[in-house]
Amino acid sequence: MSKKQWFFAIFVVLAGMVIVFAPLPVHATAPTQRTFRVEASQYTYSPAILKVNPGDIISIELISTDVVHGLYVDEYGISVTADPGQTARLTFTADKPGSFRFRCNVTCGALHPFMIGKLQVGPNTWLWRASGLTVLAALAILILRPSPPKAQVT
Amino acid sequence: MRSDLTRFPFVKSLLKNRWPQFLVWFVMLAGFLFAILSGFFGTPVGNRNFGIVFVWIAWWAVLILVAVPFFGRGWCSVCPIPLPGEWLQRGAIMNPPGKKPRWFNLRWPNKLRNIWLQNLTFTLVALFSSVILTTPKVTSIVLAAMLFLAIGMSIVFERRTFCRYLCPVGGFIGLYAQAAPMELRVKNKQVCLACKDKPCYNGSEAGYGCPWDVFPGGLTKNTYCGLCMECLRTCPYDNISVNTRPFSADLSKPSGRMDEAFKAFIMLGAAMIYAGVLLGPWGKIKLAAYSVGSLSWFGYTAVFLAFIFGLLPALFLGAVGIGKVLTKSTLALKQSFTAFATAIVPLGLMFWVAFSLSFVLTNAAYIFSSLSDPFGWGWDLFGTAAISWQPYLTSLLLPLQTGVLVGGLLWTARTTQKVGSKVNISPIPVIIFSTVVTLTMLGLLL
Ligand code: SF4
Ligand code: SF4
Ligand SMILES: [Cu+2]
Numbered sequence: 001m002s003k004k005q006w007f008f009a010i011f012v013v014l015a016g017m018v019i020v021f022a023p024l025p026v027h028a029t030a031p032t033q034r035t036f037r038v039e040a041s042q043y044t045y046s047p048a049i050l051k052v053n054p055g056d057i058i059s060i061e062l063i064s065t066d067v068v069h070g071l072y073v074d075e076y077g078i079s080v081t082a083d084p085g086q087t088a089r090l091t092f093t094a095d096k097p098g099s100f101r102f103r104c105n106v107t108c109g110a111l112h113p114f115m116i117g118k119l120q121v122g123p124n125t126w127l128w129r130a131s132g133l134t135v136l137a138a139l140a141i142l143i144l145r146p147s148p149p150k151a152q153v154t
Numbered sequence: 155m156r157s158d159l160t161r162f163p164f165v166k167s168l169l170k171n172r173w174p175q176f177l178v179w180f181v182m183l184a185g186f187l188f189a190i191l192s193g194f195f196g197t198p199v200g201n202r203n204f205g206i207v208f209v210w211i212a213w214w215a216v217l218i219l220v221a222v223p224f225f226g227r228g229w230c231s232v233c234p235i236p237l238p239g240e241w242l243q244r245g246a247i248m249n250p251p252g253k254k255p256r257w258f259n260l261r262w263p264n265k266l267r268n269i270w271l272q273n274l275t276f277t278l279v280a281l282f283s284s285v286i287l288t289t290p291k292v293t294s295i296v297l298a299a300m301l302f303l304a305i306g307m308s309i310v311f312e313r314r315t316f317c318r319y320l321c322p323v324g325g326f327i328g329l330y331a332q333a334a335p336m337e338l339r340v341k342n343k344q345v346c347l348a349c350k351d352k353p354c355y356n357g358s359e360a361g362y363g364c365p366w367d368v369f370p371g372g373l374t375k376n377t378y379c380g381l382c383m384e385c386l387r388t389c390p391y392d393n394i395s396v397n398t399r400p401f402s403a404d405l406s407k408p409s410g411r412m413d414e415a416f417k418a419f420i421m422l423g424a425a426m427i428y429a430g431v432l433l434g435p436w437g438k439i440k441l442a443a444y445s446v447g448s449l450s451w452f453g454y455t456a457v458f459l460a461f462i463f464g465l466l467p468a469l470f471l472g473a474v475g476i477g478k479v480l481t482k483s484t485l486a487l488k489q490s491f492t493a494f495a496t497a498i499v500p501l502g503l504m505f506w507v508a509f510s511l512s513f514v515l516t517n518a519a520y521i522f523s524s525l526s527d528p529f530g531w532g533w534d535l536f537g538t539a540a541i542s543w544q545p546y547l548t549s550l551l552l553p554l555q556t557g558v559l560v561g562g563l564l565w566t567a568r569t570t571q572k573v574g575s576k577v578n579i580s581p582i583p584v585i586i587f588s589t590v591v592t593l594t595m596l597g598l599l600l
Binding site (some may be wrong): 044045046048049072074075077079081098099101103105107109110111112113114115116117118124126127129130131133134135137138142145 | 199200202232264276284285288289432433434435436437438440441443516517520543544545548549553556559560563567568571584585586588589592593596600
């Protein structure tokens with residue numbers, strides 16, 4: 001690689017670091033209390049995507065319409081189990097921002113390992129950062145072409 | 155850049171001697187038969203059944219996260235599925251008892267000497283995967299069917315016809331083995347030219363002729379060499395080497411074959427569909443994929459096939475076409491298409507790694523419980539039966555998946571440029587294609 005290409009490579013790495021680590025302005029929304037009524041049935045949650053703001057106090061009322069189901073929130077490490085016909089309640093503060101999967105944690109049938117929902121606390125920042133990184137990578141490769149460009153006639 | 159591992163006497167005798175391989179085979183075959191048994195006689199609850207947990211979580215994790223990326227066809231050298239058939243075909247387990255073929259020993263028909271059948275078998279397994287992955291009996295039926303098919307084909311045809319032309323797993327291992335930093339090659343082609351009997355292909359007292367129907371002297375890529383080590387045993391001139399090498403070494407030779415090109419799309423597309431269907435929050439699609447035979451399943455099947463065999467290759471063809479126009483290339487569209495398809499091999503592999511990381515880490519806990527209670531009968535063999543489910547390392551998951559996908563894109567983009575300069579076609583549209591599918595995959599996983 002030429003000197004110019006080295007500089008460019010270093011620039012790309014720095015830009016990548018900015019994309020991954022730059023602190024974003026926080027839109028401070030006053031925390032509110034939110035209640036979701038989530039119906040669990042083989043093998044789905046309804047609604048399956050919950051969107052809240054960081055700091056909100058979340059209360060999930062889990063109602064099972066067939067067999068026993070659970071709801072475990074990744075990263076938060078908290079869970080609740082609902083017997084059919086009975087409402088179980090899970091209350092917690094959404095203090096970790098980001099996008100998290102929640103999953104059934106009671107074996108409920110064949111597709112049980114894939115009974116999955118999504119809790120989105122604030123914007124899905126990581127997806128934006130990852131997408132930025134992807135585009136940066138593609139651009140970097142396009143600009144930093146193999147040197148020297150070999151042309152072969154086939 | 156290459157380093158021959160067989161120059162270490164210890165490594166060489168480990169690979170050349172039949173015993174180490176046999177011991178691994180023995181354990182694998184025992185585990186495989188046990189998995190089949192547990193599926194038939196154990197609990198019908200998938201995540202409590204040894205067969206499901208050890209095949210689809212433990213084995214799959216090792217295969218796609220370690221074996222294929224680092225050792226290419228390494229798995230094929232210890233795979234239990236073709237063994238009973240092969241032993242029957244040879245009439246021996248260890249050294250060759252004599253050269254006379256015991257059974258029909260037919261050659262596989264020329265028309266089928268490609269991987270279209272493997273494309274078909276993989277697509278079928280993928281289409282029914284929601285059921286296969288989760289139902290112990292069905293997993294057992296599939297595993298047993300592979301075992302018996304391999305036995306049948308060993309009796310009718312010569313060599314390992316099942317592995318080369320039918321096995322749904324073998325097809326994609328071969329594709330991705332091209333990216334692996336390992337290879338088996340001859341040391342000196344001149345020696346092979348002068349070698350009269352070619353015992354590596356025809357067999358000798360010391361070992362069997364290449365079971366994968368490959369002539370080692372002609373190897374230029376890893377796709378069809380099963381790393382069985384027979385040629386290491388048979389070559390009288392010590393001309394076989396097992397090398398470490400840079401990643402993706404074979405991908406600098408673009409493929410000219412449509413069957414291999416489509417393998418790449420089938421794998422890329424299937425990884426995306428799995429990520430969306432199995433790991434996404436859309437319950438209706440999961441049910442559709444699971445309810446085989448229902449109207450919604452036919453809908454799912456139609457979308458699945460249209461995406462993998464229609465949309466993805468069509469977009470790719472468009473990208474290749476634009477590249478051709480940009481550089482006023484006169485190379486036939488078909489050749490350009492297959493050449494560039496070689497470049498998306500690393501991206502597909504990394505899509506599978508990213509998908510599997512999530513699938514494996516969130517389900518790995520079942521390995522402990524089903525190890526102690528393989529049939530779900532309430533046993534506790536190793537005291538781990540009560541370990542309760544919990545996903546592992548989920549905080550690392552997003553950064554890991556992002557790194558893997560961005561790395562895969564870089565790798566594929568670089569390979570695309572190399573292919574582009576070989577065939578004199580602008581790689582830019584294909585790189586844009588790869589970027590768009592990577593962004594889609596990120597959206598599905600994160
Ligand atoms: S036996 Fe050895 S030297 Fe002879 S053709 Fe095969 S690899 Fe080459
Ligand atoms: S005999 Fe040699 S070339 Fe043939 S599959 Fe085995 S290791 Fe590969
Ligand atoms: Cu459930």
